[in-house]
Structures are given as structure tokens and as C-alpha cells.
Amino acid sequence: MSIERIKVDVGRHRQPYDILVGDGLIENAAEHLSKVLKRRKAFIVTDETVAGLHLERLNTAFAAGGIESHVTVMPAGEANKDFAHLQQMTDSLLDAGAERSDTLVALGGGVIGDMTGFAAAILRRGMDFVQVPTTLLAQVDSSVGGKTGIDTRQGKNLIGAFHQPRLVLADTGVLDTLPRRELLAGYAEVVKYGLLGDAVFFDWLTRRGAEVIEENGRARRQAIATCCRFKAEVVARDETETGERALLNLGHTFGHALEAEASFDAGLLHGEGVAIGMTMAFALSVELEMCLPDEAAWARRHLDAIGLPTHPAQRGLKDVTAAALMGHMAQDKKVKDGRIAFILTHGIGEAFLTRDVEPAAVEAFLEGFLRDVPDAA
Numbered sequence: 001m002s003i004e005r006i007k008v009d010v011g012r013h014r015q016p017y018d019i020l021v022g023d024g025l026i027e028n029a030a031e032h033l034s035k036v037l038k039r040r041k042a043f044i045v046t047d048e049t050v051a052g053l054h055l056e057r058l059n060t061a062f063a064a065g066g067i068e069s070h071v072t073v074m075p076a077g078e079a080n081k082d083f084a085h086l087q088q089m090t091d092s093l094l095d096a097g098a099e100r101s102d103t104l105v106a107l108g109g110g111v112i113g114d115m116t117g118f119a120a121a122i123l124r125r126g127m128d129f130v131q132v133p134t135t136l137l138a139q140v141d142s143s144v145g146g147k148t149g150i151d152t153r154q155g156k157n158l159i160g161a162f163h164q165p166r167l168v169l170a171d172t173g174v175l176d177t178l179p180r181r182e183l184l185a186g187y188a189e190v191v192k193y194g195l196l197g198d199a200v201f202f203d204w205l206t207r208r209g210a211e212v213i214e215e216n217g218r219a220r221r222q223a224i225a226t227c228c229r230f231k232a233e234v235v236a237r238d239e240t241e242t243g244e245r246a247l248l249n250l251g252h253t254f255g256h257a258l259e260a261e262a263s264f265d266a267g268l269l270h271g272e273g274v275a276i277g278m279t280m281a282f283a284l285s286v287e288l289e290m291c292l293p294d295e296a297a298w299a300r301r302h303l304d305a306i307g308l309p310t311h312p313a314q315r316g317l318k319d320v321t322a323a324a325l326m327g328h329m330a331q332d333k334k335v336k337d338g339r340i341a342f343i344l345t346h347g348i349g350e351a352f353l354t355r356d357v358e359p360a361a362v363e364a365f366l367e368g369f370l371r372d373v374p375d376a377a
Contacts, residue, residue, distance in 0.1 A: 004225040008144065008232040010164060010239045017166050019144060019232065021225045023216060025171035026057050026132065030065020033130060036166040038101045041068045042130075043093055045116040046107040047076035050134050053177050058107055058132065069105075070096045074112065078264040081111045081151045083159075090119050100124035103166065109135035110142035110270065114157070117148030121163035131168040135178060136186025137271050139170040140193075140227035145235040145245075151264060155331040156256045162240050170224055172216050183213050184307050185271025188251075188278070191306075193227045195278060195299055196250040199349030201226055206302050213306070246334060247351050250343040251277030257328035258312055261320050268315045275308040276315075284365050285344040288357065295347040312370065313377035322366035326359065 003022035010016070020032060033042065042062060046055055051073050062069045072092040074085060093104070104127060106116035113131050120129035131143035149160020175183065190212065194202025205212070211219035231248065238245040255270070255277030262268040282299050285291035300310050309315050334341035339355040340362070346352065 004221060006225060006228045006232050008164070009236050010146070011236070014164055014239075015166070017164065017168070019168040019170060019228045021139070021170045021172065021221055021228060023171065023173040023221075025169040026054060026174065027061055029058055029061045029132070029169060030067050032167060032169060033062075033067065033103070033105075034065065036128070036130065037067070037103050038128065040066055042070075042103050042105045043096065043098050044069055044071045044105045044107055045074065045089060045093075045112060045119070046071065047074050047109075047112050049076040050108045050112070054107060054134060054174055058105075070098075072096070074115070076111075077266060078111055078151070078259075078270065079266075081115055081264070083150060083152075086115055086119065086150050089115060090123055093119065093123060098123065098127070100127055102127060104129040105132060106130070106143075106165075107132045107134065108138075109133065110138045113138050113143050114148050114160070115150060117146070117163050117165065118150060118160055121148055121161040126163075128166045129163070131165045133168065133170055134174045136175055136183055136224075137189050138186075139172075139175075139224050140186065141189040141231070141248075143168050143170070144228055144231045146239065155260055155328060155333075156264070158331065158333060164239075168228075170228070172220055172224065175220070176216055180213070180307075181269065185269040185275075187213055187306060188271035188275040188303070188308055190223050190227055191303065192248075192250050192274065192278065193230050195282075195345070195348060196247050196343070196351035197349055198226075198230065199347075202299075202302075202348050209302070209306050241334075246341065246353050247343055249334065250345070250351050251275070251279075251281055253277065253329055253332055253334070253340065253342055254280040254325070256332065257325045258317065258320070260328040260331075261324055262315075262317060268317065272309050272315055275303050276310060276312055279303060279310040280366075280369060281342065281344055283369055284342070284357070284362070285346070287365050288344070288361075291345050291347055295345075299348065311372075311374050311377055313373045318373070318377070320370065322363045322370060325366055326363050329362075
């Protein structure tokens with residue numbers, strides 16, 4: 001299978017880096033990493049689940065390519081993305097002798113990628129790191145663009161740094177080991193790109209989305225590459241999210257609030273929260289007469305058809321209140337002068353940011369949305 005190569009160039013004296021998308025990249029990891037390593041030594045950080053599936057292949061590839069490797073294995077899950085586990089990770093790396101000229105390699109999904117990237121940003125006042133994302137969500141979103149961080153009791157990703165990787169290896173073959181629910185959660189981030197800024201891509205997904213989820217073939221590679229290319233272009237123009245990059249958070253203001261309400265438990269995966277959040281964003285846009293109802297209905301139909309939740313009750317959050325969600329959203333990173341930022345839409349592919357929606361209007365909208373529980377929930 002051929003390899004897609006997407007270059008990310010954020011400028012401002014930062015080195016550009018490549019995103020490689022294709023099957024079998026882990027087996028050839030040493031060849032690809034040799035172009036960015038300062039010395040032939042890598043510190044792999046992974047989690048217990050991913051270690052059992054892919055660590056041996058990566059270690060074998062490094063050994064065959066003459067790269068010495070040290071491994072840190074962390075507990076799996078969003079609930080472990082906190083200060084305590086960050087300290088556990090950095091202690092392990094320092095005890096193993098990680099130096100400033102060494103490279104950390106994040107082998108895993110968004111949690112491992114975010115935490116390893118943050119560790120790289122702060123260890124020795126800055127180390128290189130490479131992303132080897134093993135989930136669809138991480139391959140199309142969190143591994144690209146340099147957002148790193150951890151969660152706190154106040155909310156998601158509130159402690160972190162912008163720290164770009166030196167390379168991203170998105171091996172499409174590893175996705176075949178994911179449970180279907182994890183693939184669907186990642187697909188929510190794929191759909192996001194179409195809904196926020198590429199109506200043609202969204203239309204393509206309505207016809208080929210099932211292939212992206214179920215088959216390691218051309219459709220999957222095309223979808224991942226399209227998302228990465230879109231994000232790379234946005235990040236190049238707005239690395240630190242002072243403007244346009246905020247649009248990539250379509251669905252996330254609501255979604256992060258739902259995740260916080262669920263205590264970052266596995267009962268609600270990040271992508272599922274985003275799917276519900278995008279549904280809410282479109283519904284609020286309709287209520288504010290900014291978007292045609294047919295456009296919102298088309299988006300929701302596709303999410304429903306593909307098997308993603310579009311209401312909190314579908315993931316067991318039947319008692320969540322509008323007031324609770326408003327409290328979580330008040331801690332969102334995009335809040336400015338006390339005003340919550342919302343990514344709303346004029347239709348498919350036409351997202352925009354606004355801080356002009358009155359909190360009372362949002363709370364009233366949420367009360368109505370939460371009451372309208374689907375029959376299947």
C-alpha cells in the first residue's frame with residue numbers, strides 16, 4: 001500500500017515535520033525515525049493495552065534498525081491523564097536516563113500522545129518527540145498540531161503546552177485491532193472536518209464512511225490523509241489557536257462538558273462526546289436561526305446511521321442537567337472575559353466562532369435538548 005506524506009510547516013523558527021499515512025509504518029519505523037533522531041536512542045511511552053498489541057513490533061523494528069529503546073508503560077484510559085500519572089511518566093523517563101538530545105516516542109491513542117508530548121515539552125526544558133498514533137481519533141486529530149496536556153478536576157486539557165512533534169507515523173493497519181466502538185469514536189473526528197469546513201468531504205463520507213470504519217483500504221487512507229492535510233494547513237496558519245484553529249473544536253465545547261460530567265469515564269469516549277457536541281452545535285445554530293433545519297438534520301442522520309450517539313442519554317447520561325453543563329463550559333480553555341466561545345455553523349462546511357450567545361439562551365436550549373430523549377435511549 002502506498003504512503004501519503006503531508007508536511008506540517010508552522011514557521012516561526014520551528015522545524016517542519018511530516019505526517020506519514022499508510023499500512024506497515026511500524027515495521028519500518030527505524031527507517032523513518034532515523035531522519036529525525038539526534039542520536040540512535042528512543043524512549044517509548046505506551047499504555048498497558050497498546051503494549052500488548054504493538055510494542056513488540058516497534059521494539060523489533062528499532063532493534064533491526066540499530067536504535068536503542070527504553071519503554072515506559074502507563075495505565076490505559078482518560079482517567080489516568082492527570083498530574084499523578086504525568087509525574088509517574090516523567091520519573092520513569094528520568095530514572096532511565098533520558099537526556100535532552102533524546103527522543104520520546106508516543107505509541108498509543110490520544111491520552112498517551114497528549115501526555116508524552118507534554119512530558120517532552122517540560123522534561124529537560126524541551127525534548128523532541130514522535131507520535132505513533134494507534135487509534136483513528138489520534139491519527140486524524142490529536143497527534144497532529146502540537147497540542148499536549150493533561151486533565152484536571154476543573155476540565156479537560158487545562159494544563160498543557162503547544163509542542164510540535166518531529167514526525168507522525170499513522171499506521172492504518174493498527175486500526176484493525178481496535179474495537180468497533182473505538183473506531184466509531186475516531187470517526188466522529190473524521191466527520192468533524194467535513195462538517196466544519198469541507199462539505200464535499202462530508203458528502204463523500206455519507207457514501208464511503210462505512211468503508212473508512214471497516215476496511216483498511218484506500219477509503220480509510222484517503223479519509224485520514226484528508227483530515228491531516230486539512231489540519232496541517234490550519235495549524236500552519238494558526239499554531240497557538242488565536243483564531244482559525246479554534247474552528248477545529250466544533251462539538252468540543254459541549255463534548256468536553258459532557259466528558260467532565262461523566263468524570264472522564266470510559267462510559268463516554270471522547271469521540272462520542274464530540275458527536276453529541278456537534279449535534280448540539282448544529283441544533284443551537286438552528287434555534288438561533290443561523291442554520292437551516294435540513295442541514296442540521298442531515299448531519300444528525302449521518303451520525304445516527306453510522307452508529308454514533310447524538311444525545312447524552314444514549315451513553316447513560318440521563319440525569320445530566322443544563323446547569324451542570326454550563327458550569328463545566330465556564331472552565332473551557334476558549335473562555336475570554338467570562339464569555340464562552342461556541343463553534344456554531346451556517347450549514348454543512350460553514351462553521352464559525354462566536355462569543356455573542358447569551359448564557360441564558362444556551363442554558364434554555366440545553367434544557368430543551370436534554371428533555372428530548374430519543375426513543376432508543
